[in-house]
Amino acid sequence: MPPTSQAVHQLVPRLAWGDAVGNQVRYLRELLRGWGYASEIYAEQWDEQCRPLVRPAKDYPREADDRSALLIHHSFESRLVPLIARAPGRKAVVYHNVTPSRLFEGFERKVAEACTAAREELREMRPWVERAWAYSRFSAEELVAAGYDGVSVLPFAVDWRAFDVAPDPVLRAELDDGHANILFVGRAVPSKRVDDVLRVFTAYQRLHQPRSRLIVAGYLNRESPYGAYLYGLKEMLGAERVQFLGRVSAAQLSACFSVATAYLSMSRHEGFGVPLLEAMYRGVPVLAYGAAAVPETMGGAGVASLTHEPLEVARLLAVLERTPALRDEMLRAQRARVARLGQEAVAEAIRERLQPFLEGAPHAARSREQAPTVSLVCPGFVAHPDALESRLARRLARELPGARVLALDPNPQPVELAPRALSVEGLDVRAFTPDEPLPRDAARELPGSSALETALLSSRAPVVFLPEDSLVARETRARLSVASWGVRATIDPEQLEPTLSALIQALRATGALRAT
Known part of the structure; x- marks a missing residue:
């Protein structure tokens, strides 16, 4: 056991009472202190309950020394990178994930800008830290x-004891009237x-x-653009017994x-998703759109839908209600999932993961693979190999030495x-986890990928987008620090060869490729 004079502190932009990040920060502090470390929480802002x-946060560089260790929690724009850079001691990142800015566009411009800035900060912090953890494999891929x-x-x-609160008798009596109650819990923001x-x-x-009745429990600002949109949509759809409860x-x-009767989530992005597990713990069948880290969080329990089409998801809800055997099997699987996340087992696993950093042990440096000479960004290359842009990607990859x-x-x-590193017909391919399940209809637009977009923005290789108007291209092209080109999805097949020749000539002109 280390001496209590050894300090392992935490840094978070805002310490909020009751949110997922704040709960993890407070939990880790108690673990660290229990293991014998001096441990404080540093923040720029905090809720009154957290005072x-x-x-x-501004005091940390002065109060830390070379023996200090710092866990930096990152989930939103912090503006703390300069402080992190000048602070003494060792540092590591705990990444909770950042919601893609595109999910707020059209409703919350400032939030969208803050999300973009947060992803830039994630890249800017890298030189100052020696390790990084994420709460899901989905998020870990972005760190890599x-x-x-x-x-x-x-x-x-997860503090399961926090859920063992007696139900409010008045609200329960109001809702327990024989209707099928569909529940969603969380902030009513565009990404949800x-x-x-x-x-x-x-x-x-x-x-x-x-x-049936829909219950939405969680913060909802009716005066915000998204809140007004929700109330307008509610009136337009004309569904009965829709209750926005707000904070509860x-x-x-x-x-x-x-x-x-069922818990329903259609969120497009979750770094983890605590309400999914809370529903499982409380014995409510979970049906959630399988975006981002949702399938990992559910761990094979509940239903992670591959579609967000309303008619199809509604049909799943109906099957769940009308098939008691299926419902019982789901509940058994959910109980097993919760059992695997017991407090003692989780605490021991956390200690095992943190221990090398806490003890100052050097990590095995990740082997640096040779960087590509050019990145051919073709989102559908693996899923739709016969598409025109996939065929063009194959031709370019064969013609360009070192292309990926x-x-x-x-x-x-x-x-x-x-x-995932793949070899497709002898070509060097990297397959990134999409932010959402790929659509079954090949004509539908493919989703973005936080990890792929981060890889592009972190790379120094020139980029060719195939096609030029994919969601990945729209999200990254304007922010690239390298030369880039794009090919229209509607290109005439007869123009493939001239396009191929023009691209090769342009790429060689950058000096990134050697002539063949």
Whole structure:
């Protein structure tokens, strides 16, 4: 056991009471102190309830020394990179994930800009830290893509006791009236896609279960653009018994779960997703769109849908309600999932992952593979190999020495932390986890990929986008620090050869390629 004079502190932009990041920070502090380390929480801002727990972030460089260790929690724009750079001691990142800015565009411009800045900070911090952890394999892949060493997955600690609160009797009596209650818990912000929850519920109520109610429990600002949109959509869809409860107490939340027929989430991005596990713990079947880290969090329990089409998801809700044997099997699987996340087992696993850093042990540096001479970004290369842009990518990869194809992975591997290295017809391919399941319809636009986009923004190789208007291209091209080209998805097949020749000539002119 290390001496208590050895300090392992934490840094977070804002320490909030009751949110997922704040809960993990406070939990880790108790673990660190229990292991014999001096441990404080440093933050720039904090909720009033957190005041006794926090020290000002600006004081850390002065109070730390060369023997100090710092865990930097990153999930939103912090503006703390200069402080991190000048602070003494060893440092590591705990990455909670950053929501892609595109999920806020059209509703919350400032939040979208802050999300973009947060991803830039993730790359800027890398030279100052020696290790990094994420709470999901999905997030860990992005750390690897950003060039971090010593990346691993840190178990997420859930305080199950916090859910053991007696239900509010008044609200429970109001909701327990024989209707099928569909529940969503969380902030009503654009990335959570509460609008899709409304669409699914409307289809469910009209086509399958007229005696149903939708309960949305969580912060909702009716005056915000997204809040106004939700209320307008509610009126337009005309579904009955839709209740936006706003913020609720612990007892009221228990009442919601106690009467819920199913828990429904259509969120487009989760770094973890605690409410999914809370629903499992409380014995409510979970149906969630399988985006980002959601399938990992669910761990094979519940239903992680591959589609967000309202009619299809509503049908799944109906099957779940009308098939008691299926419901019982789901609940058994969910109980098993929760059992694997017991406090003692999680605490021991966290200690095992953190111990090398806490003891100052050097990590095995990640072997640096040879950088590509050019990145051919073809999101559909693996999923749709016969598409025109995939054929062009193959031709370019064969003609350009050292070229690498960057694509979306239709079958992400649950144990891989790095983008999957593939050899397709002898070509060098990296397959990245998409932010959402790939659509079954080849004509639909492919989703983005946080890891792929981060890899591009961290690379020094010139880029060719195939096609030029993919979501990945739209998200990254304007921010690239290297030369880039793109090919239209609607290119005339007869123009393939001239296009190929022009691209090769342009790439050789950059000096990145040697003539062949």
